[in-house]
Amino acid sequence: MTSLDKRVIGEQNTLAVLTYLHRFGWLTSLMLAALVWSAAKQSQAMARRTLKALTDRKLVIKRALPEGGDCYVLSAAGARWLSAQADITAKAGSALKLGNAVHRACSNWYLISRLLAGDVVWTEHEIQSGRAPLVTVAGKTPDALVETPFGLVWVEVENAWKNRAERAKVVGFCQQCLLPGSEMAELTPNAYLFRVAVVSATGEALRSMAQSLADTHARGDLSDTQAGDIELVHLPLDKSLVAGSLQQCLLSDCL
Incomplete structure (x- = not known):
């Protein structure tokens, strides 16, 4: 696989993750693994690597859930990325009420x-x-x-x-x-x-x-x-x- 192929796949995964966060509000890494990498043997590891990269790029935010554990939401930059790359009007989840x-x-x-x-x-x-x-x-x-x-x-x-x-x-x-x-x-x-x-x-x-x-x-x-x-x-x-x-x-x- 060439570096170009890897970059294309990486951007496709970025689009999938950010779109699902836009649709669901928040998701755990395991939920995203099931959604984006359902057919992969190393789905959980792939989700963790991608989420770390997106967190480093400040496209997603990791938040603590009330009952314990973490979830991921869109950042303001992630919402702008979706608007620019996919024409999706999205909002940041930094202030999203996690509720029950x-x-x-x-x-x-x-x-x-x-x-x-x-x-x-x-x-x-x-x-x-x-x-x-x-x-x-x-x-x-x-x-x-x-x-x-x-x-x-x-x-x-x-x-x-x-x-x-x-x-x-x-x-x-x-x-x-x-x-x-x-x-x-x-x-x-x-x-x-x-x-x-x-x-x-x-x-x-x-x-x-x-x-x-x-x-x-x-x-x-x-x-x-x-x-x-x-x-x-x-x-x-x-x-x-x-x-x-x-x-x-x-x-x-x-x-």
């Missing part, structure tokens, strides 16, 4: 799995920044959106146990927006709801949400068709926000 890192990490890892499967996604950061097809429907804002050939998947992330009133909001959304027949609700012009995915890092949170949905079905207030359009996803995270094996099933298969 476990919740965001769960959403990020789920979307990474969908991106690697070839789906189109909109991240929580893109939705909150007004860069997604929709922001709020029926009083709720999705934690992520996935576009499939069949329609949109609305993603609800449950990283901690919720009280009955909060779970009822999710149930109510499913009742209202997952139509009981063969029709699909139009969430925004020419974008129809195909499925609701409830994604959780903890088994307890997922079980309580599944129980509320199952109780609603048992009362006859959630049809079999609606139950078949609700996906339950367990995506465990360790203390370093590294994702374990994803497990999923339809609510209808658990009743």
